[in-house]
Amino acid sequence: MSLDPHREGAKNAMFCLVHWTRMEQKALNRRVFVNLQVQTRFVLLLSLTSDFAQRSLMEKTAKAMPIKKTLTEYLRLWFKWFLDPVGGFFNRLGITPNMMTMLGLIGNTVGAYFLARGEMLTGGLFVLLMTPIDALDGTMARLRGESSDFGAFVDSVTDRYSELIIYGGILYYFLSLGELLGGLLVFGAAAGSVLVSYVKARAEALGYEAKVGLLTRVERYLVLAPSLVFNQLFIGLGIIAIFANFTALQRIWHVRRQTHAKMEKQEI
Incomplete structure (x- = not known):
């Protein structure tokens, strides 16, 4: 039986066309796969680059919480010329920093006695006189080279008692x-004074700084002492x-800002 050469040629041509189409489809699939790989890598690289740039920008623009000096620290610097010689004099007399701390506590107690009797001028003068005494204990400890955490702790506690x-x-x-x-004003003043110190102590225990504020201990004494001397208690x-x-x-609020800044930094 003879084969029709035209039909046989058509079959061969169809076979070649199908084979070529399949080869082209495979090549196209490979090109698409390669393109997808390239695009995926490009997207990943772009994402990493963007993330790195964002982190760098946030680190550069992030503002650190400024550590501000209190009026007490400024006054210690301004009156260093006075405190150092006086502190050195008491050191040569054999008076220790802890003795000076207790002297301040006793002096304020005597002042409180006169205040309780209604002798505001005398009590106010005692309070006014004990203010520089409070600064001398730290100066004396520094000049002796005996500054310690326990000494600072005792000084802070006696300040609250005073x-x-x-x-x-x-x-x-x-x-x-x-x-x-x-009586209500005294309660409000005492509560505020204790809270100012407590917030600072608690913040520092957690690793934060809290020296900001309008009315730290020195400012409170600068308000209280004249009001006692001039009998303007209210x-x-x-x-x-x-x-x-x-x-x-x-x-x-200052501690809240620091905690939020810390959390944002950890999220980065």
Whole structure:
């Protein structure tokens, strides 16, 4: 049986066309696969580059929380010319920094006694006199080369005792007169003063800084002492009650900013 040469040629041509089509499809698939690989790698590279650029930008633009000096620290620097010679003099007399700390506590207690009796001028002068005494203990320890964490701890605790003893004397005076408003002002001033110190101590225990605020201890004494000397208790206590608590809120807000900045940095 003879084959039709035309039909046989058509079959061969169709076979070649199908084979060529399949080869082209395979080549096209390979090109598409390669293109997809290239595009995927490019996208990954672009993503990594963008992420790196974003991190670099955030690190460059991130603002560190500034550590601000308090008025106490500025006053120590300004009056260093006075505190160093006086502190050295007491050191040569054999008076230790802890003895000076206790002297300040005793002096404020005596002042509180006069305040409780209503002798505001005498009590105010004692409070005013004990203010530089409080700065001398740290100066004396530094000059001796004996500055220690425990010494700073004792100094801070006695400062709180001194302040509360003074408020206690004023409170006793107001209660003896039946002055309810005066008693409330004393409570507000004492609460604000304690909270200012507590917020700072708690923040530092957690690794944050909290030295900001309008009314730190020195400012409170600069308000309280003149108000005692000039017998303007309501004004002085009112200022302290308002702004000491405001200072505590300032410090809380300052710590909040630091915690949020820390969390954002960890997320990066």
